Amino acid sequence: MLIFSVFKTLTDQTVIVELKNDLLITGVLKSVDQFLNIRLDNIQVSDEARHPHMIAVKNCFIRGSVVRYVQIPADAVDTQLLEDATRREALNQTKR
Amino acid sequence: MSSLQGYVDRRVLVILQDGRVIIGMLAGYDQKSNVVLSDSKERVYNTDEPVEEIPLGLYLVKGDQIVLIGELDLEEDESTDLSNIRAEPLPAIRY
Numbered sequence: 001m002l003i004f005s006v007f008k009t010l011t012d013q014t015v016i017v018e019l020k021n022d023l024l025i026t027g028v029l030k031s032v033d034q035f036l037n038i039r040l041d042n043i044q045v046s047d048e049a050r051h052p053h054m055i056a057v058k059n060c061f062i063r064g065s066v067v068r069y070v071q072i073p074a075d076a077v078d079t080q081l082l083e084d085a086t087r088r089e090a091l092n093q094t095k096r
Numbered sequence: 097m098s099s100l101q102g103y104v105d106r107r108v109l110v111i112l113q114d115g116r117v118i119i120g121m122l123a124g125y126d127q128k129s130n131v132v133l134s135d136s137k138e139r140v141y142n143t144d145e146p147v148e149e150i151p152l153g154l155y156l157v158k159g160d161q162i163v164l165i166g167e168l169d170l171e172e173d174e175s176t177d178l179s180n181i182r183a184e185p186l187p188a189i190r191y
Contacts, residue, residue: 019163021115021187033099037129043166052183053117053141056173057109057166061100063129066113066163066189 002089006082007032007070015040016071017062023051025062036064100125103167108133111163115186117141119168120155129159139178141185147178163189 010029017025017038024047027040041059045051054060103122110118110133120136136155140148 020189020191021163023186025164050184051186052181053111053139053186054109054166055176056169058169060164060166061103061129062164063159063162065160 002085004032004034004036006077007036007038010072010076013073013076015073016046017067018069018071019062020066020068025060027059030059033064036067038062038064038067038070100129100131100165103165107168107170107173109166109168110157111166111186112157112161113163113189114161115188117186118152118155118157120152122165123154126159129162129165131157131159131162131165133157141181141183143182143184145182147181147183149178 011031013029014026015029017027017040019025023045025040025043025045027043030039030041032038039059039061043054043057043060045054048055100122104124106122107119108122110120110131112118117139118133118136119139120133123132123134125131133155136152138150138152140150142148
């Protein structure tokens, strides 16, 4: 739930999504949902010569379950705040 | 929410977990991202042959097989000459 909230604060940032088929897609994060499905605008596939499959695709919906990494701009997150929040959530879960 | 709402009745490109690429008109979807594609075609990529399009008709794709759904820019898609494109098929998803 926490990570979902983090992603919501990242909308309109440019991110790089690495998929579990090793495809790297750069685009502007438009929205996220509870499954961490991602909507990207203005997308660009890295190594387009090798992967011309998506040249005519400008925006896309990526299924959360196939995402390996999302690279986000470092200045878009307050690392200290995120660290504290994750610890607090972990603590809450052990209490229950 | 990041739903497929804006893609209904648009031509979309769907990438499946095994690397297949299917294009079609998005006729409908549900909350599990199962989708129905009408007038769909599979695009088969090959390194030493041009792209082959295989007509599939009406297709229901299960959400758990989907990697990505992209909206096709029709002008750009029609202006690309598939017979000139040679490429490796997309790799399959590996967990």
